[in-house]
Amino acid sequence: MQNWALTNGNVTIGNDVWLCANCVILSGVSIGDGAVIANGAIVTKDVPPYAIVGGNPAKLIRWRFDEATRNALHASAWWNWPEQEILSVVDKLCSENIQDFIEYAKNRK
Known part of the structure; x- marks a missing residue:
């Protein structure tokens, strides 16, 4: 065959x-x-x-999340950030309150 x-x-x-x-x-x-x-x-x-x-x-x-949260997380593309920055906010990223992380992502420079 x-x-x-x-x-x-x-x-x-x-x-x-x-x-x-x-x-x-x-x-x-x-x-x-x-x-x-x-x-x-x-x-x-x-x-x-x-x-x-x-x-x-x-x-x-x-x-996993509501539509607004999914869109915000996807737009942040946090996986492309420098490793040190990810490590510095991992507590926010892994928190029950993902909105703190989203606020950080929106305001980062």
């Missing part, structure tokens, strides 16, 4: 993505920034930023 392997293209995984154990991502799929892929999920379609997906096939379980 020749040329039986097929692909739909590369898999693209964004920044700040959490891939849980035993998940499978099929070819050609893009995982958006900040997404969470649940344990054992079979991802057959693109996953939007900050979505939590799971199941077989993977479906949206819920959003």
